[in-house]
Amino acid sequence: MVTTADHGTAIETPKVETWQPRIVAFLCNWCSYTGADLAGISRIQWDPSVSIIRIMCSGRMDPTFVVKAFRLGADGVIISGCHPGDCHYQEGNYKTLRRVHLLRRLLVGFGIDPERLRLVWVSASEGDQWAETANDMAREIRTLGPLRLET
Amino acid sequence: MSIDIEAEMDLATQTVSKPKLALYWASSCGGCEIAVLDIKEKILEVDAAFDIVFWPVAVDFKVKDVEAMADGEITLCLFNGAVRNSDNAYMAELLRRKAKILVAFGSCACEGCIPALSNTTTRAATMDWVYRDSPSTENPEDVRPQERTPTPFGELELPEFWETVRALDQVVDVDYFVPGCPPQAHQIWAVLETVIDILQNNKPLPPKGTVLGAGDRTCCDECPLVREEKKISGFVRLHEIIPEPGRCLLDQGILCMGPATRSGCGGLCISVGVPCRGCYGAPPNSKDQGTKMISALASVIDSQDPEEIDRILDGVVDPVGTFYRFSMARATLGRVAVDESLGEPQFAEVER
Numbered sequence: 154m155v156t157t158a159d160h161g162t163a164i165e166t167p168k169v170e171t172w173q174p175r176i177v178a179f180l181c182n183w184c185s186y187t188g189a190d191l192a193g194i195s196r197i198q199w200d201p202s203v204s205i206i207r208i209m210c211s212g213r214m215d216p217t218f219v220v221k222a223f224r225l226g227a228d229g230v231i232i233s234g235c236h237p238g239d240c241h242y243q244e245g246n247y248k249t250l251r252r253v254h255l256l257r258r259l260l261v262g263f264g265i266d267p268e269r270l271r272l273v274w275v276s277a278s279e280g281d282q283w284a285e286t287a288n289d290m291a292r293e294i295r296t297l298g299p300l301r302l303e304t
Numbered sequence: 305m306s307i308d309i310e311a312e313m314d315l316a317t318q319t320v321s322k323p324k325l326a327l328y329w330a331s332s333c334g335g336c337e338i339a340v341l342d343i344k345e346k347i348l349e350v351d352a353a354f355d356i357v358f359w360p361v362a363v364d365f366k367v368k369d370v371e372a373m374a375d376g377e378i379t380l381c382l383f384n385g386a387v388r389n390s391d392n393a394y395m396a397e398l399l400r401r402k403a404k405i406l407v408a409f410g411s412c413a414c415e416g417c418i419p420a421l422s423n424t425t426t427r428a429a430t431m432d433w434v435y436r437d438s439p440s441t442e443n444p445e446d447v448r449p450q451e452r453t454p455t456p457f458g459e460l461e462l463p464e465f466w467e468t469v470r471a472l473d474q475v476v477d478v479d480y481f482v483p484g485c486p487p488q489a490h491q492i493w494a495v496l497e498t499v500i501d502i503l504q505n506n507k508p509l510p511p512k513g514t515v516l517g518a519g520d521r522t523c524c525d526e527c528p529l530v531r532e533e534k535k536i537s538g539f540v541r542l543h544e545i546i547p548e549p550g551r552c553l554l555d556q557g558i559l560c561m562g563p564a565t566r567s568g569c570g571g572l573c574i575s576v577g578v579p580c581r582g583c584y585g586a587p588p589n590s591k592d593q594g595t596k597m598i599s600a601l602a603s604v605i606d607s608q609d610p611e612e613i614d615r616i617l618d619g620v621v622d623p624v625g626t627f628y629r630f631s632m633a634r635a636t637l638g639r640v641a642v643d644e645s646l647g648e649p650q651f652a653e654v655e656r
Binding site: 215216217219220221223224237244247248250251252254255256258259260262263264265301302303304 | 424468590591592594595596598599601602603605607608610613614617620622623624625627635636637638639640641642
């Protein structure tokens, strides 16, 4: 419980005990999905609120997928691809890098915190990084709270 | 000269038996109405084929005349304008009931168009700007429009101004869509000609939900300008350069919505050196024009360095207003947050 130094009174924080974040992660087939697989094989625990969708390349990531995920109830979206220079298709991850930068500006325009969309690079050998990313994102989204879109 | 009463009666009966046409404007600028008249003398053919029973801009029938009609009595209704208040919604529902075929005519009715840009702000903010804050407003007593105003002569009513602007099919069932801001005259005539042909020759109607009077490709596919492999290293606004004739505007760094816009206008803006603004809406098989444009545009930015990408993207002024200029009512993300009980609008600064 947080107390203020002056009055020693508790700050009312809304308790959302039943709410659990829903995070959709789009992982590229060649690096990140294999990385997440490695995390599983290595029995690394990571936050269950992250659901993975495998795509062939992070460059396949149409910004429409992200906004649709938000519309259908996701509180956060992770896009993960191969490290720069490592893309299986040469430069798909650069394309997604640019799209994410522009898409985050669009999210701001809609009044959505751009932190709800995260782009990371996870290679096939980085199972622990994947787990860390997922946990970190889940923490972040828990801090931000549920995303409520207007209809 | 004697009048052949029987012939006159026949003529009158014929007139009555003609299919009925209604045109209505909801939240719109009136441009779609003018566009209908842009078909010029062919309007006489429309008049020959249809009995125009309601068209506030041109003929003097009243709402009560429509209310008095039987359900389904109007054969074809071309409805332009977005739905942004309770009166628009009432008229949409009324005409839906009375018309066999309801067509969302023009960008406003199809996808919100310019009126729907107010979905990027709130009703309260819109009212404040119009009745208090805009430089041309002098309103020291802060008089605001009221939905009900008692007067000695009875209560006056104004329609309820909605928080969110809707496209027609988000309010009532719509049969067909004719996009464009406004729909181009040759396309309007093509649609009317088709409808007349269908009605007169008992042909089957196209499947419900069909987009009429437009192409099934993107504007880029029909653009006559020469395209190279796109690499954009900086955006310029139209007033900042004189575009090189014959060369793709996007290649020259001018933000052109062509890649994410349905074809059908015949490249009108491009032909006068102005970039496409996207008025024919999202291309076929795409639900969201804005994210399609982001996809197309961001892919061709000529940098792999996050900081430089951001510097280039600084040239995209107002992404929401640009990418959803005509399709805000259709944006997947809806509208910006309004309800305070939902928490503070989650604005965060993007590093620029």
